[in-house]
Each structure stands twice: as structure tokens, then as C-alpha cells.
Amino acid sequence: MQEVKEYTPLIVAFCCNWCSYAGADLAGSSRLSYPANVKIIRVPCSCRVNPMFILKAFQRGADGVIMCGCHPGDCHYTSGNYYARRRMSLLFSMLDYMGIERERTRVEWVSAAEGAKFANVMNEFAKTINELGENKRLEDLRCK
């Protein structure tokens, strides 16, 4: 019991440059905090997120991965987030099949004006991952 509590899960967040990364900036400038174990990777668009990146994150010991993009219809490149949405739903069902809990992955649309939403989403996601605990299923022990 003691051990589980000390373990801080690791969360990787892919954010598109135009909306969600800006939303994260706004959360920052509005001083809306979310757990420090959330680490952001900036990509030009959600459609740049290759499922391989997410698999890699789990393999290297991430406990949750979240992808954020512009709201449907608002993608800077018009249709990128639609591609991303389709790809992620496929990937997530595959992960599900592999026994990775569905709650460990998430897609959220966060606009550049939604600093509060960004912080809320991250708080909530971190809470879910905390409850799920360590992800051991896909983690590659050789990487340890």
C-alpha cells in the first residue's frame, strides 16, 4: 500500500501548436495548476501524432497518454484533427484489446481560449491515472 502511494504516475500530453498548446499557455498565464507529472510535447497538429509515439510512451513507462487538438472544424489545417480522431479511435481499440485500460488514453479538444478547460482536463486525467496506478502491461522492462 505504502509503495503505490509514493509512485507518481507519468503522463505524456501531445498538444497541437495552434489550439491546445496555446490553451496550455493560457492555463499557465492564468496560474491554473495541474499536476507536475503531466509533460507536454508540442506538435504542429494533432494529425502529426503517430500511434507509434503513443506506443513508445507506454513502452517507456508512461502511465497515461493524452492527445489534445483544436475543436472539430477549427483545426489550423482544416481537417487534421479529423484524421487524428479516426486514427486514435483505432489505436485505442487496439490498446484495449491488448489489455491497456481504455482510461489510460484520451483525446480532448482544447481551444486557445480554454485555459481552464486545459487545467481541468489534466487534473481529471491525472486523477484517473492515479487511481489506475502503474501501467505494467506494455512497459518494456529492458528499458528500466
Next chain:
Amino acid sequence: MQRIGVFVCWCGSNIAATVDVERVAEAVKSEPGVVFSTQYQYMCSENGQQLIRQAIKEHNLTGVVVCSCSPRMHEATFRKTAESAGINPYMVEIANIREQVSWIHKDIEEGTEKAIILARTAIAKVNLNAPLTAGETKVTKRALVIGGGIAGIQSALDIAEAGYEVDIVETKPTIGGRMAQLDKTFPTLDCAACILTPKMVDVAQNEKITLYTYSEIEDVKGFVGNFSVKIRKKARYINEDACTGCGVCMNACPSKKGLNEFNQGLNNRPAIYIPFAQAIPNIAVIDPQQCLKIKNGKCGLCAMKCPSNAIDYTQTDEIVEREYGAIVVATGYKTIDLDKFGEYAYNESKDVVTSLELERLMNAAGPTKGTLLRPSDGEHPHDITFIQCVGSRDTSGCGKPYCSKICCMYTAKHAMLIREKYPDVKVHIFYIDVRTPGKNYDEFYRRAAEQYGVDYIKGMVGKVYPQPNGKLLVQGSDLINNEQVLIESDMVVLATAIEPEPSVRRIATLLTTSIDTNNFLTEAHAKLRPVESPTAGIFLSGVCQGPKDIPETVSQASACAAKVIGLLAKNTLKGNACVAGPDESMCNGCSVCANVCPYGAITYVDKEFRLGGGKTETRRVSQVNQAICQGCGACTVACPSGAMDLKGFANKQIMAEVEAICKR
């Protein structure tokens, strides 16, 4: 191996208060590639930048990591700093330790640790960065406008006014579009011809504008700044330079049974015709399907009568090829077909007309010389019923789901014009809602309802029954009085939905730009880039982008021209440096990437590859046009061979970031 310098900023106390900047600078020293690290109060200040420049020179740095505020804030600043010290600007990466760390984590221990991880992540990326340069292309200083309605005319005049050459390609024998067909125009009720024809003449006389009427776009190649377009000039069977537009031929022609398109087919025209008196260019055209001489070699009367010897039955289509820097689409609209709306008896009775037909029936240059007569028997009508929203806001699948936007206003206009000219005629209007936002628009509608005694009935029409006595029985519901109504009318006018001109589908394909489910052209951003298409160098003007009235069309046309002028004013275009590109040895030419690219940046070429032993093979591989690619990365993920990658956000770089973050 890179030689990386790490620069940790305090941002005054913004960062330094909750991040131990010294510890961050110290901790990254052992990271691979790092040869120098330091911290300073304000990195973005002149002194801070000088510190970076100096370190680059002193330590022969090849890469820079700045741990500071968001890259959205100062990435450009630090890239310039690096460039001025002689290294490629794309060798700089930012670790965002302000918005993502110091401002949201109050615990110094926690914040410092996260800052170190973010710094390591940026370092991992820079280790894989490569110098990038944005490509440059020249701009052809000439614009093409497709469609010569009021939208195309206004855009062309504005572009020409700024000093650039413009060509207009129009499918019809004359420019003018739908506005030329209108009688009077809301909200001021000035005659359409009086305000439009002077503009048409301006187009004809403008030295910078070349008109290709009765012409079509055959092919489009190239990209922003460098389009190459083939235009098909259809045979008019007239020598354009000789024809003076005298019209003698029209009287001579014995084949007079062609449908007069300009009058919406309400009367006939000869096989050789000038669409209307003020047509630009004012030159005849022969309809080859109808001409007896062209069809079976018998006749030739017009050539005998033409005083200018302008007629040439042997003329053929001509293909012209021209270069453009920008293309404006202004292809406008048509009213929808009413075949699916049998309940309104449009195909059964001549006295059921569309609003556009009514415009011609009220126009002094129309088939009845402006006297409103019942089409079936030429009698004066006493009772007219209008039905709004025919095919608009219709989710049944027969019509269009959208609001055509102009019908409420033009129906009020029609009602007012009729009541003004023929006070004895009763006018009823069935409507679902009356929508009249716009300057002086609601006032206009209220005038129709209150001052002109127009009978507005809120409700839908169920059916129109043609009666044996020639009248039309309109059966509808009155929702306000909650009753069924039956109105005996002499004419029924259908405010028919408008839809994009169908040829726009082909145009959009040729231009690799997108259309929505209703065939309206899509703008680059619905709110912020409303006159640009998602494809660079293609601009949108008028109703082809969405329903609009004339004031809105003209505003958009001028906005569109401003964007075109902005583009043509440049000598060269600097592209985006973070573009996609394939590893040709892995690409199998499958086309998957081209299918997802929102900008049509990807094409294919056959290339020869050495196989060793003196053998070669030719394979189809993808090619990304650097001037068009916007760097979204959609193609990189779609590529099943893993051949496509994005510079600046390469697979390896992002993987390295993931690894750095996950390292415990």
C-alpha cells in the same frame, strides 16, 4: 555530435521564484551534446541575447536550448539571435519552463525537477535537429478570375486598380452574371442594370483586364505564385474583332426557336444572338446545336446579311495557356431544380414561376417589356401568391438544409414593386420566418407589410392545385390564426433555393481546393480567413462560398482582391521550412499521402534508382511541393511505408522527446 548551449532564463522572478535556475543549468551539463550552460535574468533582453551570441561564438555551438517562456512568445526572437551569430535558426529549441512550470507549480522541488526534464527533452530534440531553409519561389504578377458575375467583376476591377494584370474567364457569352438578370435591387430599389452595366463597361475598357468570355477552364497546374492554366475559348463562329454588335444577323436568322437563357427560357431567341443589349463584349455568338448552316450545311443567311463580314462557320475551339500568381473563384449560383417539388405544380402550370423568372417578367428588357402578365394567357393578374423557403431549410432531403439568405428580402421587394405598380393586385406571402438582418433590411420588410398592405401569412403551403378555370388554388396553413387557408391566385411565385453553380465541383478538383457537403467552396478559416481557400493562392469571391446578396458579395469581392494584391505585391514567396518529404528509398508510390494532404502538396514522379551491378529500376515516388506544404504532418502518419517525414518535427525527434520525458 552537436555542440549544444543551454540558456536558463529567470524571467525576473517569474521563473526564478519557483524554479531553482542554477540547479537546472547545472543538471543539464552532463546531458549528451551539451558543452555549455548558464542562466541569466532576462534572456530575451538585448544583454541576454548578446550572452547567447557570445556563447555561440566562444564555444562553437551548433545548437541552442533556451529554457524560458513559451515558444509561442519568443521562439522567433531566439531564432533570430542564433541566426545573427551565424547558426541556422532552426537549431534552436525552447523548453517552456514558465507557462508549463513556474506559473503553475508552487513547490520549488517539484518545479525544478520538471524544468530539468523539460530541458532534457529539448536537448534530446536539438541533438537531432538539422539546419533548415525555407524555399523561395517567384510570383507571377497576374491574376485569374473565374466567373464574371458582380463578384468576379468587382475583384477584377480592384486588382486592376492596384496595377496588376487580370484575366476573367466566363462561361457565358457575356459577363454580368445573375445580377444582370435582376430588375430592381433591394434595399434601395435601384435598377440592377443601371448600377451593373457601368461596371461591365469599366471592365471592357480597363487596359489591365483581359476578358475570355464563352470560355472554360481546361486545366490547372502549379501552385501559389506559379499557376499555369489552360483556357478553352469555345468557338463563337464570329470573328470577334470584326463584329460590331449591330444585331442585323439576329433578324436574318430563320432558326428562332432557341430558349433565351437570359430570360430564364421564358421566350425564344435566334440561333445567332447577343444575350442582351448591354452584353459585354457586345458580340454575337452562334448556338451550334441550333444553327442550320453548322448542323446541315443549309442556310448561311446571317453571313450574307452581316455588314462586317464577321461570321465564320468553320471556327473551332482555341486553347490558350497562361501563367498566374493567384486565382479567384467567383462562379456564383443557380436556382435549384424543382422536379422534386411536385406539390407546387411548377411543371404543370406556366403560371407557377420562380422568383428569378419573375425578375425577368418585371424587367423592361424582359419578354413582356416589363408589363407583368400571366405567362399562360398574357392577361393581367389580380392575385399573386408567393411561397418562401422553397427548397431552403429543408431537411427532408428534397431541398437544401441551409437558408438561402436572400429570398426573404427579394420576396418583400417583389411584393412592394408589384403593389406599387399595380395597386389592384392582391399579394400574399407564405413564410416560415422572415429573416431580415442587415442595414435597413428590417425597415424594408416592414414597409412591405405595413405600408404596402402585403398579406404575410406565417405557415407552409401544402399544395397548389391548377383549376379548370385557369386559376391556381393554393392550400396552406396559417399558423398564427391556427387555420387552413385556400387562396385562389392568378400566379404563384416560388422563392426557390439557390445552390452553387454545379461546374464548381470540377473547378474545385482542378484547383485542389475543397467544397462542403452543399458544394459551397470552403474557406481557409470560417472566421479568420473567410476569403482565402485552404489551398494557398486560391481565393473566394461571391456566392460560390455561401449565399449572399449583392452588398455582401461586393464586400467579399473587394476583400478577396485585397488578399490577391497582397500576394501579387511580393516578388518572391518564402515558404515554410518545416515541410514534409519522403525517403525515396522507402516510398512505394502508393498515393496514400497525397490523399490525406489538405493542400494538394503531394504529386508523384517516376525516378530511376541504381540497383548495383550497373542495373537500374524506375519507380514511382512521392514528391512534396515545398511551396504548398504547410507542415501539418498528416501525410507522415498516413504513410504505410514510414517513408514520409516532417522536417523540424521528425519521427526521430518526437520519439527522442518521448524517451526523454519517460526517463525516470
